[in-house]
Amino acid sequence: MNQGDEKTLLLSDKHVAAELASLMPSEDFVHRADAYDALEELARRGYRAVILTHPYPEFAALVQAIRRLQPAAATFAMCSPGGEANLRLLGLKELDDYFIYPPSRAELERALHPGRPGVPPAGAAPERADLAPQEIVQLVEAANSVADLAEQVQRLVGKWTGLNVRWAGANEDPGGGEELLLLDGDPPSVLVTDKPGQLAPGLRRKLQTLQILLGPVAGQARRTETLHRLAITDYLTGAYNRRYFYRFTDQLLGRAQSQRSRVTLLLFDIDDFKRYNDAYSHAAGDQILREATALMRQVTREHDIVARIGGDEFAVLFWDAEPPRRPDSQHPQEAFALAGRFVDALAKHEFDSLGPEAKGVLTISGGLATFPWDGNTCRELLRHADGALHQAKESGKNAIYLVGRGPINQALQ
Amino acid sequence: MIVSEPWFLEAEVNPSRQKRVVALIGPGAHQPELPDAVEGVCCTSGYEAAAELLVAPASALLVDLGRITRSHVRLLDIAGRVGVPVVAFGAISATLNGATLATVRLVSAENVSAALAEVLSAAGVYEPSERDLADRPTPAGPQPPAERLTRAELDALIEENQ
Numbered sequence: 001m002n003q004g005d006e007k008t009l010l011l012s013d014k015h016v017a018a019e020l021a022s023l024m025p026s027e028d029f030v031h032r033a034d035a036y037d038a039l040e041e042l043a044r045r046g047y048r049a050v051i052l053t054h055p056y057p058e059f060a061a062l063v064q065a066i067r068r069l070q071p072a073a074a075t076f077a078m079c080s081p082g083g084e085a086n087l088r089l090l091g092l093k094e095l096d097d098y099f100i101y102p103p104s105r106a107e108l109e110r111a112l113h114p115g116r117p118g119v120p121p122a123g124a125a126p127e128r129a130d131l132a133p134q135e136i137v138q139l140v141e142a143a144n145s146v147a148d149l150a151e152q153v154q155r156l157v158g159k160w161t162g163l164n165v166r167w168a169g170a171n172e173d174p175g176g177g178e179e180l181l182l183l184d185g186d187p188p189s190v191l192v193t194d195k196p197g198q199l200a201p202g203l204r205r206k207l208q209t210l211q212i213l214l215g216p217v218a219g220q221a222r223r224t225e226t227l228h229r230l231a232i233t234d235y236l237t238g239a240y241n242r243r244y245f246y247r248f249t250d251q252l253l254g255r256a257q258s259q260r261s262r263v264t265l266l267l268f269d270i271d272d273f274k275r276y277n278d279a280y281s282h283a284a285g286d287q288i289l290r291e292a293t294a295l296m297r298q299v300t301r302e303h304d305i306v307a308r309i310g311g312d313e314f315a316v317l318f319w320d321a322e323p324p325r326r327p328d329s330q331h332p333q334e335a336f337a338l339a340g341r342f343v344d345a346l347a348k349h350e351f352d353s354l355g356p357e358a359k360g361v362l363t364i365s366g367g368l369a370t371f372p373w374d375g376n377t378c379r380e381l382l383r384h385a386d387g388a389l390h391q392a393k394e395s396g397k398n399a400i401y402l403v404g405r406g407p408i409n410q411a412l413q
Numbered sequence: 414m415i416v417s418e419p420w421f422l423e424a425e426v427n428p429s430r431q432k433r434v435v436a437l438i439g440p441g442a443h444q445p446e447l448p449d450a451v452e453g454v455c456c457t458s459g460y461e462a463a464a465e466l467l468v469a470p471a472s473a474l475l476v477d478l479g480r481i482t483r484s485h486v487r488l489l490d491i492a493g494r495v496g497v498p499v500v501a502f503g504a505i506s507a508t509l510n511g512a513t514l515a516t517v518r519l520v521s522a523e524n525v526s527a528a529l530a531e532v533l534s535a536a537g538v539y540e541p542s543e544r545d546l547a548d549r550p551t552p553a554g555p556q557p558p559a560e561r562l563t564r565a566e567l568d569a570l571i572e573e574n575q
Binding site for chain 1: 467
Protein backbone atom coordinates (compact mmCIF):
# COMPACT_ATOMS: atom_id res chain seq x y z
CA MET A 1 0.00 0.00 0.00
CA ASN A 2 1.37 3.41 -0.87
CA GLN A 3 1.78 6.48 1.24
CA GLY A 4 -1.64 8.04 1.64
CA ASP A 5 -3.59 4.86 1.03
CA GLU A 6 -5.06 5.03 4.52
CA LYS A 7 -6.35 8.52 3.92
CA THR A 8 -9.79 9.70 2.80
CA LEU A 9 -10.00 12.70 0.52
CA LEU A 10 -12.92 14.97 1.30
CA LEU A 11 -14.07 17.43 -1.37
CA SER A 12 -16.50 19.77 0.37
CA ASP A 13 -16.83 23.16 2.02
CA LYS A 14 -15.10 23.77 5.32
CA HIS A 15 -18.25 23.36 7.41
CA VAL A 16 -18.81 19.82 6.15
CA ALA A 17 -15.13 19.02 6.64
CA ALA A 18 -15.27 20.22 10.25
CA GLU A 19 -18.41 18.18 10.88
CA LEU A 20 -16.92 14.95 9.50
CA ALA A 21 -13.65 15.50 11.36
CA SER A 22 -15.57 15.89 14.62
CA LEU A 23 -17.64 12.78 13.87
CA MET A 24 -14.58 10.65 13.17
CA PRO A 25 -11.59 12.22 14.93
CA SER A 26 -9.34 9.19 14.32
CA GLU A 27 -9.99 9.19 10.55
CA ASP A 28 -7.23 10.66 8.39
CA PHE A 29 -9.17 13.14 6.26
CA VAL A 30 -7.48 15.31 3.66
CA HIS A 31 -9.77 18.23 2.84
CA ARG A 32 -9.97 20.14 -0.44
CA ALA A 33 -12.64 22.72 -1.24
CA ASP A 34 -11.74 23.14 -4.93
CA ALA A 35 -12.38 20.31 -7.39
CA TYR A 36 -9.14 20.88 -9.35
CA ASP A 37 -7.13 20.96 -6.10
CA ALA A 38 -8.73 17.62 -5.23
CA LEU A 39 -7.85 16.14 -8.64
CA GLU A 40 -4.23 17.23 -8.31
CA GLU A 41 -4.08 15.74 -4.82
CA LEU A 42 -5.55 12.47 -6.08
CA ALA A 43 -2.87 12.34 -8.78
CA ARG A 44 -0.12 12.68 -6.16
CA ARG A 45 -0.83 9.69 -3.91
CA GLY A 46 -3.17 6.79 -3.35
CA TYR A 47 -6.34 7.20 -1.32
CA ARG A 48 -8.53 4.59 0.27
CA ALA A 49 -11.69 6.62 -0.24
CA VAL A 50 -13.01 9.85 -1.68
CA ILE A 51 -16.10 11.65 -0.38
CA LEU A 52 -17.44 14.54 -2.41
CA THR A 53 -20.45 16.72 -1.69
CA HIS A 54 -23.20 17.06 -4.26
CA PRO A 55 -23.76 19.29 -6.15
CA TYR A 56 -20.46 20.45 -7.62
CA PRO A 57 -20.69 21.82 -11.18
CA GLU A 58 -20.58 18.98 -13.76
CA PHE A 59 -20.83 16.47 -10.94
CA ALA A 60 -20.95 13.36 -13.14
CA ALA A 61 -17.80 14.38 -15.02
CA LEU A 62 -16.08 15.15 -11.73
CA VAL A 63 -16.87 11.67 -10.40
CA GLN A 64 -15.52 10.14 -13.62
CA ALA A 65 -12.33 12.18 -13.33
CA ILE A 66 -11.87 11.01 -9.73
CA ARG A 67 -12.37 7.40 -10.84
CA ARG A 68 -9.84 7.86 -13.63
CA LEU A 69 -7.23 8.99 -11.11
CA GLN A 70 -8.16 6.61 -8.30
CA PRO A 71 -9.91 3.59 -9.82
CA ALA A 72 -9.52 1.50 -6.66
CA ALA A 73 -10.59 4.10 -4.11
CA ALA A 74 -14.12 3.83 -2.75
CA THR A 75 -16.00 6.89 -3.96
CA PHE A 76 -18.95 8.33 -2.07
CA ALA A 77 -21.19 11.33 -2.65
CA MET A 78 -22.83 13.29 0.13
CA CYS A 79 -25.94 15.36 -0.46
CA SER A 80 -28.55 17.30 1.48
CA PRO A 81 -31.92 15.59 2.09
CA GLY A 82 -33.38 17.78 -0.66
CA GLY A 83 -30.62 16.86 -3.11
CA GLU A 84 -31.05 13.09 -2.89
CA ALA A 85 -33.54 12.86 -5.76
CA ASN A 86 -31.25 14.80 -8.12
CA LEU A 87 -28.27 12.69 -7.16
CA ARG A 88 -30.19 9.47 -7.81
CA LEU A 89 -31.31 10.83 -11.18
CA LEU A 90 -27.67 11.04 -12.25
CA GLY A 91 -27.55 7.24 -11.83
CA LEU A 92 -23.82 7.28 -11.34
CA LYS A 93 -22.45 3.76 -11.53
CA GLU A 94 -19.03 5.11 -10.60
CA LEU A 95 -20.22 5.88 -7.08
CA ASP A 96 -19.95 3.19 -4.44
CA ASP A 97 -22.67 4.79 -2.33
CA TYR A 98 -23.97 8.09 -1.08
CA PHE A 99 -24.77 9.66 2.29
CA ILE A 100 -27.45 12.09 3.29
CA TYR A 101 -25.80 14.94 5.12
CA PRO A 102 -25.07 14.86 7.97
CA PRO A 103 -24.17 11.18 7.97
CA SER A 104 -23.99 9.26 11.21
CA ARG A 105 -20.69 7.99 12.55
CA ALA A 106 -21.93 4.44 12.02
CA GLU A 107 -22.66 5.10 8.34
CA LEU A 108 -19.20 6.54 7.78
CA GLU A 109 -17.54 3.71 9.66
CA ARG A 110 -19.38 1.12 7.59
CA ALA A 111 -18.43 2.84 4.34
CA LEU A 112 -14.80 3.61 5.11
CA HIS A 113 -13.95 0.52 7.17
CA PRO A 114 -16.20 -2.32 6.03
CA GLY A 115 -15.67 -5.41 8.15
CA ARG A 116 -13.82 -3.60 10.91
CA PRO A 117 -14.70 -5.05 14.34
CA GLY A 118 -17.04 -2.88 16.35
CA VAL A 119 -18.57 -1.19 13.31
CA PRO A 120 -22.35 -1.24 13.77
CA PRO A 121 -24.14 -3.40 11.19
CA ALA A 122 -26.15 -1.87 8.39
CA GLY A 123 -29.69 -1.05 9.40
CA ALA A 124 -28.75 0.38 12.78
CA ALA A 125 -30.81 3.44 13.66
CA PRO A 126 -29.37 6.49 11.89
CA GLU A 127 -28.29 9.48 13.94
CA ARG A 128 -29.81 12.11 11.70
CA ALA A 129 -30.11 15.76 12.57
CA ASP A 130 -32.77 16.58 9.99
CA LEU A 131 -35.09 19.53 10.16
CA ALA A 132 -38.79 18.82 10.56
CA PRO A 133 -40.71 19.08 7.25
CA GLN A 134 -42.70 22.01 8.67
CA GLU A 135 -39.45 23.84 9.46
CA ILE A 136 -38.22 23.37 5.88
CA VAL A 137 -41.56 24.68 4.57
CA GLN A 138 -41.26 27.74 6.81
CA LEU A 139 -37.79 28.45 5.43
CA VAL A 140 -38.90 28.10 1.81
CA GLU A 141 -41.92 30.34 2.44
CA ALA A 142 -39.64 32.99 3.94
CA ALA A 143 -37.50 33.03 0.79
CA ASN A 144 -39.35 36.08 -0.59
CA SER A 145 -36.55 38.26 0.66
CA VAL A 146 -33.25 37.83 2.44
CA ALA A 147 -34.58 39.91 5.36
CA ASP A 148 -37.63 37.62 5.79
CA LEU A 149 -35.44 34.54 5.55
CA ALA A 150 -32.97 35.91 8.10
CA GLU A 151 -35.84 36.66 10.48
CA GLN A 152 -37.26 33.14 10.07
CA VAL A 153 -33.85 31.53 10.63
CA GLN A 154 -33.30 33.66 13.74
CA ARG A 155 -36.71 32.61 15.09
CA LEU A 156 -36.05 28.93 14.33
CA VAL A 157 -32.58 28.84 15.88
CA GLY A 158 -33.79 30.81 18.90
CA LYS A 159 -36.52 28.21 19.40
CA TRP A 160 -34.12 25.26 19.06
CA THR A 161 -31.42 26.63 21.32
CA GLY A 162 -33.44 28.66 23.82
CA LEU A 163 -30.73 31.31 23.44
CA ASN A 164 -30.88 34.93 22.35
CA VAL A 165 -29.44 34.94 18.84
CA ARG A 166 -28.89 37.92 16.55
CA TRP A 167 -27.50 38.66 13.09
CA ALA A 168 -24.22 40.53 12.88
CA GLY A 169 -21.89 41.58 10.08
CA ALA A 170 -19.54 38.77 9.06
CA ASN A 171 -16.55 41.06 9.61
CA GLU A 172 -17.80 42.26 12.97
CA ASP A 173 -15.90 41.19 16.07
CA PRO A 174 -18.18 38.63 17.77
CA GLY A 175 -16.92 40.00 21.11
CA GLY A 176 -16.73 36.65 22.89
CA GLY A 177 -19.96 35.41 21.31
CA GLU A 178 -20.22 32.29 19.16
CA GLU A 179 -20.98 32.30 15.44
CA LEU A 180 -23.66 29.74 14.62
CA LEU A 181 -24.55 30.28 10.97
CA LEU A 182 -23.33 32.20 7.96
CA LEU A 183 -25.77 33.88 5.58
CA ASP A 184 -23.99 34.69 2.32
CA GLY A 185 -24.89 38.02 0.82
CA ASP A 186 -23.60 41.46 0.14
CA PRO A 187 -22.53 41.95 2.86
CA PRO A 188 -22.58 38.49 4.45
CA SER A 189 -23.97 38.11 7.98
CA VAL A 190 -23.48 35.65 10.77
CA LEU A 191 -25.97 34.50 13.37
CA VAL A 192 -24.35 34.81 16.77
CA THR A 193 -25.19 34.03 20.35
CA ASP A 194 -23.59 35.85 23.25
CA LYS A 195 -23.41 32.60 25.25
CA PRO A 196 -20.80 30.40 23.55
CA GLY A 197 -20.39 26.68 24.15
CA GLN A 198 -24.01 26.12 25.18
CA LEU A 199 -25.07 23.83 22.34
CA ALA A 200 -25.36 20.06 22.62
CA PRO A 201 -23.64 18.08 19.79
CA GLY A 202 -27.00 17.07 18.28
CA LEU A 203 -28.02 20.69 18.05
CA ARG A 204 -24.76 21.62 16.38
CA ARG A 205 -25.39 18.98 13.74
CA LYS A 206 -28.88 20.35 13.21
CA LEU A 207 -27.37 23.80 12.69
CA GLN A 208 -24.97 22.34 10.13
CA THR A 209 -27.89 20.81 8.28
CA LEU A 210 -29.57 24.21 8.35
CA GLN A 211 -26.35 25.79 7.06
CA ILE A 212 -26.44 23.51 4.00
CA LEU A 213 -30.11 24.28 3.33
CA LEU A 214 -29.51 27.98 3.81
CA GLY A 215 -27.27 28.24 0.73
CA PRO A 216 -29.88 27.41 -1.95
CA VAL A 217 -32.78 28.98 -0.01
CA ALA A 218 -30.89 32.27 0.40
CA GLY A 219 -30.01 32.12 -3.32
CA GLN A 220 -33.72 31.81 -4.10
CA ALA A 221 -34.49 34.73 -1.77
CA ARG A 222 -31.95 36.92 -3.55
CA ARG A 223 -33.36 36.00 -6.98
CA THR A 224 -36.90 36.76 -5.79
CA GLU A 225 -35.76 40.12 -4.41
CA THR A 226 -34.08 40.99 -7.71
CA LEU A 227 -37.17 40.07 -9.73
CA HIS A 228 -39.39 42.07 -7.38
CA ARG A 229 -37.12 45.11 -7.64
CA LEU A 230 -37.08 44.88 -11.43
CA ALA A 231 -40.88 44.62 -11.49
CA ILE A 232 -41.51 47.75 -9.41
CA THR A 233 -38.74 50.13 -10.46
CA ASP A 234 -37.95 52.21 -13.49
CA TYR A 235 -34.87 50.88 -15.30
CA LEU A 236 -33.52 54.30 -16.25
CA THR A 237 -33.72 56.21 -12.97
CA GLY A 238 -34.16 53.56 -10.31
CA ALA A 239 -37.30 55.37 -9.11
CA TYR A 240 -40.49 53.36 -8.61
CA ASN A 241 -42.44 52.76 -11.80
CA ARG A 242 -45.97 53.82 -12.70
CA ARG A 243 -47.53 50.45 -11.90
CA TYR A 244 -46.08 50.37 -8.40
CA PHE A 245 -47.02 54.00 -7.82
CA TYR A 246 -50.70 53.36 -8.59
CA ARG A 247 -50.84 50.20 -6.51
CA PHE A 248 -49.01 51.69 -3.55
CA THR A 249 -51.01 54.94 -3.58
CA ASP A 250 -54.36 53.13 -3.50
CA GLN A 251 -53.17 50.95 -0.63
CA LEU A 252 -51.79 53.98 1.18
CA LEU A 253 -55.03 55.93 0.77
CA GLY A 254 -57.00 53.00 2.16
CA ARG A 255 -54.75 53.02 5.20
CA ALA A 256 -54.92 56.81 5.46
CA GLN A 257 -58.72 56.68 5.49
CA SER A 258 -58.81 54.24 8.38
CA GLN A 259 -56.04 55.96 10.34
CA ARG A 260 -57.03 59.53 9.47
CA SER A 261 -53.49 60.29 8.30
CA ARG A 262 -52.40 62.68 5.57
CA VAL A 263 -51.03 62.00 2.10
CA THR A 264 -49.70 64.66 -0.25
CA LEU A 265 -48.99 64.05 -3.91
CA LEU A 266 -46.51 66.15 -5.87
CA LEU A 267 -46.69 65.77 -9.63
CA PHE A 268 -43.94 67.52 -11.53
CA ASP A 269 -42.08 67.57 -14.81
CA ILE A 270 -38.93 69.25 -16.05
CA ASP A 271 -39.60 72.49 -17.87
CA ASP A 272 -38.80 72.29 -21.60
CA PHE A 273 -37.21 68.86 -21.17
CA LYS A 274 -37.47 68.19 -24.90
CA ARG A 275 -35.15 71.13 -25.50
CA TYR A 276 -32.40 69.51 -23.41
CA ASN A 277 -32.90 66.23 -25.21
CA ASP A 278 -32.63 67.93 -28.60
CA ALA A 279 -29.75 70.22 -27.70
CA TYR A 280 -27.60 67.89 -25.61
CA SER A 281 -28.63 64.40 -26.86
CA HIS A 282 -30.91 61.77 -25.40
CA ALA A 283 -28.07 60.39 -23.31
CA ALA A 284 -27.74 63.78 -21.63
CA GLY A 285 -31.52 63.84 -21.12
CA ASP A 286 -31.38 60.44 -19.47
CA GLN A 287 -28.62 61.66 -17.19
CA ILE A 288 -30.72 64.67 -16.17
CA LEU A 289 -33.60 62.35 -15.24
CA ARG A 290 -31.28 60.17 -13.17
CA GLU A 291 -29.77 63.13 -11.32
CA ALA A 292 -33.18 64.74 -10.71
CA THR A 293 -34.38 61.45 -9.20
CA ALA A 294 -31.33 61.25 -6.97
CA LEU A 295 -31.88 64.86 -5.83
CA MET A 296 -35.50 64.17 -5.00
CA ARG A 297 -34.49 61.13 -2.98
CA GLN A 298 -32.00 63.21 -1.05
CA VAL A 299 -34.55 65.80 0.04
CA THR A 300 -37.42 63.43 0.81
CA ARG A 301 -37.81 61.16 3.81
CA GLU A 302 -36.97 57.48 3.58
CA HIS A 303 -40.60 56.38 3.55
CA ASP A 304 -41.74 58.87 0.89
CA ILE A 305 -42.23 57.40 -2.58
CA VAL A 306 -40.52 58.84 -5.68
CA ALA A 307 -41.90 57.40 -8.94
CA ARG A 308 -41.32 58.11 -12.61
CA ILE A 309 -44.74 57.86 -14.22
CA GLY A 310 -43.97 59.22 -17.70
CA GLY A 311 -41.10 60.49 -19.87
CA ASP A 312 -39.99 63.39 -17.66
CA GLU A 313 -43.00 63.23 -15.36
CA PHE A 314 -42.52 62.27 -11.74
CA ALA A 315 -44.88 61.71 -8.83
CA VAL A 316 -43.81 61.94 -5.22
CA LEU A 317 -45.94 60.73 -2.34
CA PHE A 318 -45.38 62.40 1.00
CA TRP A 319 -47.17 60.62 3.79
CA ASP A 320 -47.22 60.52 7.54
CA ALA A 321 -45.80 57.28 8.73
CA GLU A 322 -46.84 57.86 12.33
CA PRO A 323 -49.08 60.64 13.72
CA PRO A 324 -52.83 60.62 12.97
CA ARG A 325 -54.59 63.59 11.41
CA ARG A 326 -56.12 65.91 13.98
CA PRO A 327 -59.57 67.35 13.23
CA ASP A 328 -58.10 70.86 13.12
CA SER A 329 -55.03 70.03 11.05
CA GLN A 330 -54.07 72.17 8.07
CA HIS A 331 -52.45 71.34 4.73
CA PRO A 332 -49.29 69.34 5.48
CA GLN A 333 -46.69 72.04 5.81
CA GLU A 334 -43.84 69.55 5.95
CA ALA A 335 -44.62 68.06 2.54
CA PHE A 336 -44.80 71.56 1.03
CA ALA A 337 -41.48 72.44 2.62
CA LEU A 338 -39.90 69.26 1.19
CA ALA A 339 -41.18 70.12 -2.28
CA GLY A 340 -39.70 73.61 -1.86
CA ARG A 341 -36.38 72.09 -0.81
CA PHE A 342 -36.32 70.03 -3.98
CA VAL A 343 -36.80 73.15 -6.11
CA ASP A 344 -33.92 74.83 -4.24
CA ALA A 345 -31.69 71.76 -4.59
CA LEU A 346 -32.41 71.63 -8.31
CA ALA A 347 -31.45 75.30 -8.75
CA LYS A 348 -28.13 74.74 -6.96
CA HIS A 349 -27.29 71.47 -8.66
CA GLU A 350 -24.66 71.31 -11.36
CA PHE A 351 -25.85 68.74 -13.90
CA ASP A 352 -22.89 66.81 -15.30
CA SER A 353 -24.34 66.64 -18.78
CA LEU A 354 -25.13 70.38 -19.02
CA GLY A 355 -21.86 71.80 -17.70
CA PRO A 356 -21.24 74.37 -14.95
CA GLU A 357 -22.57 77.36 -16.91
CA ALA A 358 -26.03 75.77 -16.98
CA LYS A 359 -26.34 75.76 -13.20
CA GLY A 360 -29.79 76.97 -12.16
CA VAL A 361 -31.15 76.87 -15.70
CA LEU A 362 -33.05 73.63 -15.31
CA THR A 363 -36.38 74.13 -13.55
CA ILE A 364 -39.52 72.17 -12.83
CA SER A 365 -43.23 72.87 -12.68
CA GLY A 366 -45.40 70.93 -10.31
CA GLY A 367 -48.81 70.53 -8.73
CA LEU A 368 -49.54 69.46 -5.16
CA ALA A 369 -52.74 67.70 -4.13
CA THR A 370 -53.51 66.45 -0.65
CA PHE A 371 -55.70 63.70 0.74
CA PRO A 372 -58.39 64.05 1.98
CA TRP A 373 -59.00 67.63 0.84
CA ASP A 374 -58.30 67.21 -2.90
CA GLY A 375 -59.36 63.62 -3.54
CA ASN A 376 -59.88 60.16 -2.06
CA THR A 377 -58.32 58.01 -4.77
CA CYS A 378 -55.05 57.94 -6.66
CA ARG A 379 -56.76 59.03 -9.88
CA GLU A 380 -58.53 61.96 -8.19
CA LEU A 381 -55.35 63.19 -6.57
CA LEU A 382 -53.44 62.83 -9.84
CA ARG A 383 -56.14 64.71 -11.76
CA HIS A 384 -56.09 67.62 -9.32
CA ALA A 385 -52.29 67.70 -9.07
CA ASP A 386 -52.14 67.69 -12.88
CA GLY A 387 -54.53 70.67 -12.98
CA ALA A 388 -52.29 72.56 -10.56
CA LEU A 389 -49.23 71.63 -12.64
CA HIS A 390 -50.88 73.11 -15.75
CA GLN A 391 -51.64 76.28 -13.85
CA ALA A 392 -47.95 76.47 -12.93
CA LYS A 393 -46.98 76.01 -16.59
CA GLU A 394 -49.45 78.66 -17.77
CA SER A 395 -48.18 81.10 -15.19
CA GLY A 396 -44.66 80.95 -16.66
CA LYS A 397 -43.24 77.64 -15.36
CA ASN A 398 -40.63 77.17 -12.62
CA ALA A 399 -43.26 76.96 -9.89
CA ILE A 400 -45.17 74.48 -7.76
CA TYR A 401 -48.88 75.17 -7.36
CA LEU A 402 -51.21 73.94 -4.64
CA VAL A 403 -54.65 72.87 -5.79
CA GLY A 404 -56.87 75.95 -5.62
CA ARG A 405 -54.30 78.01 -3.71
CA GLY A 406 -51.72 79.17 -6.23
CA PRO A 407 -47.93 79.00 -5.96
CA ILE A 408 -46.51 77.19 -2.95
CA ASN A 409 -44.51 80.15 -1.66
CA GLN A 410 -47.61 82.37 -1.58
CA ALA A 411 -49.75 79.67 -0.03
CA LEU A 412 -47.26 79.18 2.75
CA GLN A 413 -47.19 82.87 3.69
CA MET B 414 -4.82 2.72 -7.45
CA ILE B 415 -1.67 4.64 -8.15
CA VAL B 416 1.25 2.29 -7.52
CA SER B 417 4.15 4.61 -8.28
CA GLU B 418 5.00 8.28 -8.31
CA PRO B 419 2.74 10.33 -10.59
CA TRP B 420 4.35 10.88 -13.95
CA PHE B 421 4.71 14.63 -13.53
CA LEU B 422 6.84 14.18 -10.39
CA GLU B 423 9.33 11.95 -12.21
CA ALA B 424 12.31 13.98 -13.33
CA GLU B 425 13.17 11.96 -16.43
CA VAL B 426 9.79 12.17 -18.14
CA ASN B 427 9.52 14.69 -20.91
CA PRO B 428 5.80 15.16 -21.54
CA SER B 429 6.47 16.59 -24.97
CA ARG B 430 7.82 13.23 -26.13
CA GLN B 431 4.52 11.41 -25.50
CA LYS B 432 2.34 10.68 -28.50
CA ARG B 433 -0.93 11.58 -26.82
CA VAL B 434 -3.20 14.60 -27.27
CA VAL B 435 -5.95 15.40 -24.75
CA ALA B 436 -8.82 17.31 -26.32
CA LEU B 437 -11.53 19.20 -24.45
CA ILE B 438 -14.22 19.82 -27.03
CA GLY B 439 -18.01 20.07 -26.97
CA PRO B 440 -20.12 16.96 -27.51
CA GLY B 441 -20.70 16.48 -31.22
CA ALA B 442 -17.98 18.95 -32.14
CA HIS B 443 -15.77 18.20 -35.11
CA GLN B 444 -12.75 16.23 -33.97
CA PRO B 445 -9.45 17.47 -35.33
CA GLU B 446 -7.40 15.23 -37.55
CA LEU B 447 -4.39 13.78 -35.80
CA PRO B 448 -1.42 11.95 -37.29
CA ASP B 449 -1.85 8.16 -37.17
CA ALA B 450 0.85 7.68 -34.57
CA VAL B 451 -0.77 10.08 -32.12
CA GLU B 452 -3.46 8.96 -29.69
CA GLY B 453 -6.34 11.40 -29.18
CA VAL B 454 -8.28 11.42 -25.89
CA CYS B 455 -11.53 13.36 -26.21
CA CYS B 456 -13.13 14.81 -23.08
CA THR B 457 -16.24 16.95 -22.70
CA SER B 458 -15.48 18.31 -19.22
CA GLY B 459 -12.47 20.16 -17.86
CA TYR B 460 -12.36 17.74 -14.93
CA GLU B 461 -11.93 14.75 -17.23
CA ALA B 462 -9.30 16.58 -19.27
CA ALA B 463 -7.41 17.46 -16.07
CA ALA B 464 -7.53 13.82 -14.97
CA GLU B 465 -6.15 12.75 -18.35
CA LEU B 466 -3.30 15.26 -18.08
CA LEU B 467 -2.51 14.12 -14.56
CA VAL B 468 -2.82 10.38 -15.09
CA ALA B 469 -0.36 10.06 -18.00
CA PRO B 470 1.93 12.31 -20.04
CA ALA B 471 0.48 14.11 -23.04
CA SER B 472 2.14 16.07 -25.77
CA ALA B 473 -0.61 18.67 -26.14
CA LEU B 474 -3.93 19.84 -24.76
CA LEU B 475 -6.45 20.99 -27.31
CA VAL B 476 -9.19 23.18 -25.85
CA ASP B 477 -12.42 24.62 -27.15
CA LEU B 478 -12.43 27.85 -25.12
CA GLY B 479 -16.22 27.69 -24.96
CA ARG B 480 -15.79 24.81 -22.50
CA ILE B 481 -13.60 26.88 -20.18
CA THR B 482 -16.17 28.33 -17.82
CA ARG B 483 -15.22 30.03 -14.56
CA SER B 484 -15.06 26.65 -12.78
CA HIS B 485 -12.59 25.29 -15.32
CA VAL B 486 -9.98 28.02 -15.74
CA ARG B 487 -7.73 25.93 -13.48
CA LEU B 488 -7.38 23.35 -16.27
CA LEU B 489 -5.09 25.73 -18.21
CA ASP B 490 -3.06 26.30 -15.07
CA ILE B 491 -2.62 22.54 -14.54
CA ALA B 492 -1.56 22.06 -18.16
CA GLY B 493 1.09 24.74 -17.67
CA ARG B 494 2.37 23.13 -14.50
CA VAL B 495 2.71 19.68 -16.02
CA GLY B 496 4.43 21.19 -19.06
CA VAL B 497 1.79 20.36 -21.66
CA PRO B 498 1.43 22.97 -24.44
CA VAL B 499 -2.13 24.22 -24.98
CA VAL B 500 -3.70 24.86 -28.38
CA ALA B 501 -7.04 26.65 -28.08
CA PHE B 502 -9.81 27.69 -30.42
CA GLY B 503 -13.34 29.06 -30.12
CA ALA B 504 -14.89 32.11 -28.51
CA ILE B 505 -13.03 33.74 -25.62
CA SER B 506 -15.43 34.21 -22.73
CA ALA B 507 -15.36 37.01 -20.16
CA THR B 508 -13.93 34.50 -17.67
CA LEU B 509 -10.62 34.47 -19.51
CA ASN B 510 -8.04 37.22 -19.43
CA GLY B 511 -4.64 37.91 -20.89
CA ALA B 512 -2.79 36.35 -17.97
CA THR B 513 -4.82 33.14 -18.21
CA LEU B 514 -4.20 32.85 -21.92
CA ALA B 515 -0.59 34.03 -21.91
CA THR B 516 0.82 30.54 -22.52
CA VAL B 517 -2.01 29.36 -24.76
CA ARG B 518 -1.63 29.15 -28.53
CA LEU B 519 -4.83 30.64 -29.95
CA VAL B 520 -5.87 29.45 -33.40
CA SER B 521 -9.02 29.52 -35.50
CA ALA B 522 -11.07 26.30 -35.68
CA GLU B 523 -9.93 25.66 -39.27
CA ASN B 524 -6.29 25.79 -38.25
CA VAL B 525 -6.47 23.43 -35.30
CA SER B 526 -5.00 20.42 -37.14
CA ALA B 527 -2.16 22.43 -38.59
CA ALA B 528 -1.35 24.01 -35.22
CA LEU B 529 -1.39 20.62 -33.51
CA ALA B 530 0.92 19.21 -36.17
CA GLU B 531 3.31 22.08 -35.54
CA VAL B 532 3.24 21.55 -31.78
CA LEU B 533 3.77 17.80 -32.17
CA SER B 534 6.49 18.37 -34.70
CA ALA B 535 8.24 20.90 -32.45
CA ALA B 536 8.11 18.35 -29.65
CA GLY B 537 9.73 15.75 -31.87
CA VAL B 538 6.70 13.46 -31.60
CA TYR B 539 5.81 13.64 -35.25
CA GLU B 540 7.66 14.42 -38.45
CA PRO B 541 5.33 15.55 -41.21
CA SER B 542 6.13 13.76 -44.44
CA GLU B 543 6.44 15.60 -47.72
CA ARG B 544 3.13 14.06 -48.74
CA ASP B 545 1.50 15.36 -45.53
CA LEU B 546 2.79 18.80 -46.33
CA ALA B 547 1.59 18.57 -49.90
CA ASP B 548 -1.84 17.27 -48.83
CA ARG B 549 -2.35 19.88 -46.15
CA PRO B 550 -5.12 22.18 -47.38
CA THR B 551 -4.40 25.85 -47.58
CA PRO B 552 -6.85 27.44 -45.18
CA ALA B 553 -9.04 30.15 -46.62
CA GLY B 554 -9.35 33.55 -45.06
CA PRO B 555 -7.02 35.38 -42.73
CA GLN B 556 -4.31 33.33 -41.05
CA PRO B 557 -3.47 33.46 -37.38
CA PRO B 558 -0.19 35.12 -36.51
CA ALA B 559 2.73 32.74 -36.81
CA GLU B 560 4.46 34.00 -33.67
CA ARG B 561 3.09 34.09 -30.17
CA LEU B 562 0.92 37.16 -29.57
CA THR B 563 2.28 39.90 -27.36
CA ARG B 564 0.37 40.57 -24.15
CA ALA B 565 -1.04 43.82 -25.58
CA GLU B 566 -2.17 42.07 -28.76
CA LEU B 567 -3.78 39.32 -26.73
CA ASP B 568 -5.66 41.77 -24.49
CA ALA B 569 -6.88 43.60 -27.62
CA LEU B 570 -8.08 40.30 -29.11
CA ILE B 571 -9.92 39.38 -25.91
CA GLU B 572 -11.57 42.79 -25.77
CA GLU B 573 -12.64 42.40 -29.38
CA ASN B 574 -14.22 39.03 -28.62
CA GLN B 575 -16.20 40.16 -25.54
